[in-house]
Amino acid sequence: MGINLRGRSLLTLKDFTAFEINYLLELAEDLKRKKKMGIKGELLKGKNIALLFEKPSTRTRCAFTVACIDEGAHPEYLGKDDIQLGNKESVEDTARVLGRLFDGIQFRGFKQETVEKLAKYSGVPVWNGLTDLYHPTQVLADFLTIKEKFGRLKGIRFVYLGDGRNNMANSLMIGASKMGMDFVIAAPKSLWPEEALIEECKLFAKESKGSVTITENIEEATAGADVIYTDVWCSMGEEDKAEERIRLLKPYQVNSSLMKKTGKDETIFMHCLPAVKGNEVTEEVFESPQSVVFDEAENRMHTIKAVMVSTLS
Numbered sequence: 001m002g003i004n005l006r007g008r009s010l011l012t013l014k015d016f017t018a019f020e021i022n023y024l025l026e027l028a029e030d031l032k033r034k035k036k037m038g039i040k041g042e043l044l045k046g047k048n049i050a051l052l053f054e055k056p057s058t059r060t061r062c063a064f065t066v067a068c069i070d071e072g073a074h075p076e077y078l079g080k081d082d083i084q085l086g087n088k089e090s091v092e093d094t095a096r097v098l099g100r101l102f103d104g105i106q107f108r109g110f111k112q113e114t115v116e117k118l119a120k121y122s123g124v125p126v127w128n129g130l131t132d133l134y135h136p137t138q139v140l141a142d143f144l145t146i147k148e149k150f151g152r153l154k155g156i157r158f159v160y161l162g163d164g165r166n167n168m169a170n171s172l173m174i175g176a177s178k179m180g181m182d183f184v185i186a187a188p189k190s191l192w193p194e195e196a197l198i199e200e201c202k203l204f205a206k207e208s209k210g211s212v213t214i215t216e217n218i219e220e221a222t223a224g225a226d227v228i229y230t231d232v233w234c235s236m237g238e239e240d241k242a243e244e245r246i247r248l249l250k251p252y253q254v255n256s257s258l259m260k261k262t263g264k265d266e267t268i269f270m271h272c273l274p275a276v277k278g279n280e281v282t283e284e285v286f287e288s289p290q291s292v293v294f295d296e297a298e299n300r301m302h303t304i305k306a307v308m309v310s311t312l313s
């Protein structure tokens with residue numbers, strides 16, 4: 001069956017079917033293979049890409065930049081002090097200007113509403129490079145990494161521990177439930193995802209024959225896990241919550257004794273990075289052979305390239 005994503009935006013993985021997500025992962029595998037063989041492409045030749053950042057970034061910014069250059073596009077970085085986004089000029093007007101000049105727009109920032117408005121008003125594909133609510137391109141990189149390690153996504157027991165209501169937890173829950181994984185969040189009740197999103201993901205899981213479980217019970221959650229995933233306890237913009245989060249989340253730290261609770265030697269450790277070692281993960285687990293965090297980081301580039309190529313050409 002053919003697939004055509006041309007003109008589509010990626011604002012949240014909710015908008016993509018399992019079939020489309022699989023297609024993006026397969027395209028990323030192919031682009032990765034070509035890059036490793038030294039084959040340069042021209043799949044984005046002549047395209048101009050705006051990279052809007054309200055929040056800082058290492059991986060996302062560099063992944064978009066390198067992916068553009070690899071395929072012949074021109075990336076233009078626009079930081080928060082460089083343009084008038086929602087400041088002296090409305091998001092709607094900025095979007096219409098950028099849409100006249102650029103072929104695609106990446107946005108990283110605070111409100112999901114901003115990335116949605118950019119998509120609505122620019123008329124070109126817009127890709128969410130992280131908002132307070134979602135981080136969909138990270139999930140594609142994580143899923144490519146899991147496929148590389150286990151050869152499949154279906155039936156993988158994916159356990160996320162820590163802040164269960166941040167952009168990563170939300171997006172992983174959406175992606176995993178669509179792809180037929182057994183997805184578990186272990187977090188204190190006050191940090192569980194929104195009930196409406198849980199219910200939506202349970203419907204995705206019903207269709208994919210996966211499952212979604214949210215629990216406070218660390219033992220039950222980790223038993224049999226193929227993937228142990230965590231993220232920072234304070235996301236960008238929440239730095240003032242550090243004290244409370246450390247108190248709440250200390251039991252959910254990923255350390256070697258927690259890794260042993262999976263009962264499997266082949267369990268992998270994942271983290272979107274950047275990590276605060278000593279908080280959500282110990283240095284020991286981070287540096288262990290089970291840790292695949294730098295594979296995830298590299299795969300940001302291959303998957304982002306797949307997103308741009310498939311939506312622009």
Ligand code: CP
Nearest residue numbers: 057058059060272273
């Ligand atoms: N994982 C991730 O999005 O990293 P950056 O914040 O460095 O882009």
Ligand code: NVA
Nearest residue numbers: 166231235236272273
């Ligand atoms: N939850 C983290 C992810 C960083 C990639 C944050 O929003 O800061």
